[in-house]
Amino acid sequence: MSQLPFRRLLAGVLGAALASSVLVALSTPAPAVAPAPVTVKGLTVNGRTNPLGIPGGAPNFGWYAESEVRGMVQKGYEIHVASSEAKLGSPDIWDSNHKTSDRQVDVVYGGPALRSQTRYVWQVRTWDSLDRMSAWSAPASFETGLLSTGDWGTARWVRAAPHTEIDRWHDYTAEFTFSLDEGGFGAVFGSRDGGSGFLWQISVADGTPRFLPHVKANGQYVLTNNKDISSVISAADLMRGVHTLSITLDRNMVTTRLDGMIVESQTAHGVSLNTITGWVGVRTEPGEDATVHGVKVVTKDGDTLLASDFSEGNPFGTGELNSAGLELEGDREGVWRPDDQAMPLLRTAFASTKTLTRARVYATARGCTR
Numbered sequence: 562m563s564q565l566p567f568r569r570l571l572a573g574v575l576g577a578a579l580a581s582s583v584l585v586a587l588s589t590p591a592p593a594v595a596p597a598p599v600t601v602k603g604l605t606v607n608g609r610t611n612p613l614g615i616p617g618g619a620p621n622f623g624w625y626a627e628s629e630v631r632g633m634v635q636k637g638y639e640i641h642v643a644s645s646e647a648k649l650g651s652p653d654i655w656d657s658n659h660k661t662s663d664r665q666v667d668v669v670y671g672g673p674a675l676r677s678q679t680r681y682v683w684q685v686r687t688w689d690s691l692d693r694m695s696a697w698s699a700p701a702s703f704e705t706g707l708l709s710t711g712d713w714g715t716a717r718w719v720r721a722a723p724h725t726e727i728d729r730w731h732d733y734t735a736e737f738t739f740s741l742d743e744g745g746f747g748a749v750f751g752s753r754d755g756g757s758g759f760l761w762q763i764s765v766a767d768g769t770p771r772f773l774p775h776v777k778a779n780g781q782y783v784l785t786n787n788k789d790i791s792s793v794i795s796a797a798d799l800m801r802g803v804h805t806l807s808i809t810l811d812r813n814m815v816t817t818r819l820d821g822m823i824v825e826s827q828t829a830h831g832v833s834l835n836t837i838t839g840w841v842g843v844r845t846e847p848g849e850d851a852t853v854h855g856v857k858v859v860t861k862d863g864d865t866l867l868a869s870d871f872s873e874g875n876p877f878g879t880g881e882l883n884s885a886g887l888e889l890e891g892d893r894e895g896v897w898r899p900d901d902q903a904m905p906l907l908r909t910a911f912a913s914t915k916t917l918t919r920a921r922v923y924a925t926a927r928g929c930t931r
């Protein structure tokens with residue numbers, strides 16, 4: 562019998578077997594790689610990280626989970642709250658136990674009422690959609706503030722200094738440098754608000770130089786005198802050049818000078834005030850045209866309250882600036898006031914009899930409204 566067919570048959574069988582083993586080897590999948598565990602991060606309380614001074618109501622917890630598995634979602638969580646990190650394993654404040662939920666924000670605290678000025682620590686772990694439990698998150702903390710009126714003890718309000726800006730505006734000399742084009746010019750002083758104050762006018766409207774003092778009450782100016790000042794300055798001289806109207810307040814005594822000459826010195830007309838207090842301003846009436854070149858206000862003690870030559874702007878908010886100063890024409894009035902955007906800076910000091918290693922400042926406010 563020939564050996565050739567047998568050898569071919571054997572080779573065929575071996576070849577088929579070899580092919581079969583290769584196919585089996587190629588079709589066997591590699592062992593699956595275990596996905597990385599879920600990591601819980603970004604712990605917040607009431608939307609903040611490790612907040613201080615939270616109120617006493619039940620806080621809201623939040624976190625997020627990271628996983629290398631696409632589409633993995635949270636299926637449950639457990640929260641521990643304790644008085645220290647050492648007690649988180651067996652929490653002495655609150656254990657939510659396992660909760661079936663995908664919620665990761667606004668998870669409400671369910672433990673006992675929080676104590677005032679107390680630091681709490683907490684952590685969370687989660688279960689994913691394959692029911693695998695994550696490791697505990699790194700601990701986070703929150704701290705309560707003063708939760709009742711009694712907790713403030715002997716604390717006192719931090720107040721503004723007893724002398725506010727308006728209280729500095731008394732016993733001063735206000736100098737108004739001006740020139741007349743027509744009619745007259747008015748200087749405002751002692752204006753605490755829009756409804757009160759004084760207006761001293763220098764006028765040549767009728768051809769005679771006059772001093773016209775007014776008192777403002779309930780928003781209306783009332784003329785209290787009409788004084789011919791021809792003995793001080795002529796109408797022609799008043800219409801020429803630059804002049805200085807000086808008004809000096811000493812309690813309720815007002816001394817008025819024009820170019821250094823006393824026009825009048827007496828208590829304020831028709832007013833029973835111990836001390837005149839208030840801002841200064843400028844004014845013209847219909848038919849009047851004047852240019853103010855500068856305004857300076859200095860206290861009796863030498864403090865400068867206001868100094869402007871209008872090179873850096875218009876502190877009175879009326880009229881038109883030009884190269885000579887501030888032009889007022891027609892019915893114009895502007896009173897200087899502090900910048901109403903400036904808020905008071907409140908500060909206080911305290912002394913400690915101990916070495917400070919950690920401190921908390923608790924503050925509250927009555928509010929600031931406009």
